[in-house]
Amino acid sequence: MTAAAAARTDEDVVLGVQGLSKHFVKGDEALVALRDVDLQVQRGSFVVLLGRSGCGKSTLLNLLAGLTRPTAGRITYRGEPVEGPRTQVGYLTQHDTLMPWRDVVRNVEMPREIAGQPRAERRAKAEELIRTVGLGGFENHYPRELSGGMRRRASLARMLCADPETLLLDEPFGALDAQLRTELQAELLRLWSGSGRTVVFVTHDIEEALVLADRVVVLGLAGRIVLDQQVDLPRPRDPDEVRVEPRFVELHRALSAALKEGAR
Structure with missing residues (x-):
């Protein structure tokens, strides 16, 4: 890669995570939520963090939002250290x-x-x-x-x-019925498309990840990145129609296998 290309790539990185670890203390025991996580999120992208319960997805989002501090490692926003909440970042939690x-x-x-x-x-x-x-x-x-x-x-x-120019969403539609969830997924895609905003979306649902994402990052235990998968399904995506596409089925199998691998 040329120096100019590297510079353009660095400028495109909105969120940067290097060697990130987070431990919680419970009594005399240190619980490891995340260990040595490296991740880059490009400007204008829609990135889904996919993983089972307990893999550190919400912990990672809280760290990206600046709500908690890492035990080790570094988080940057447009190259600047994240040391607290920022007005450029909006956060939609699981809870009302x-x-x-x-x-x-x-x-x-x-x-x-x-x-x-x-x-x-x-x-x-x-x-x-x-x-x-x-x-x-x-x-x-x-x-x-x-x-x-x-x-x-x-x-x-x-x-x-x-x-906000960057949206962090932590399973925002997880408690809703299937039909309403599909409607709000479509609404979110409509609001994001062409806006230039960057989205990091947490879910444990493979279909939701594939309907929404440009890129799916599968997390295993302690935040280990098992798979970083580009989603090459054409946009706009109709949630009902895209599910029957052969490429959707192929990607679904790959993500399902990665989730199983991450649980080991």
């Missing part, structure tokens, strides 16, 4: 974090309220995003009045309201 005392529009506009944006401006942006995620008409409803899928949509709109 909407404020129950705020209606939908006040939940969604909250990042811009915290940033000090005038009320009229932040309200206009929040209402636009609420319509974008299919919640038009529910602006004044409270979280308790929404279904699980609607709360997920509201949470996604709130994250997007901060206008």
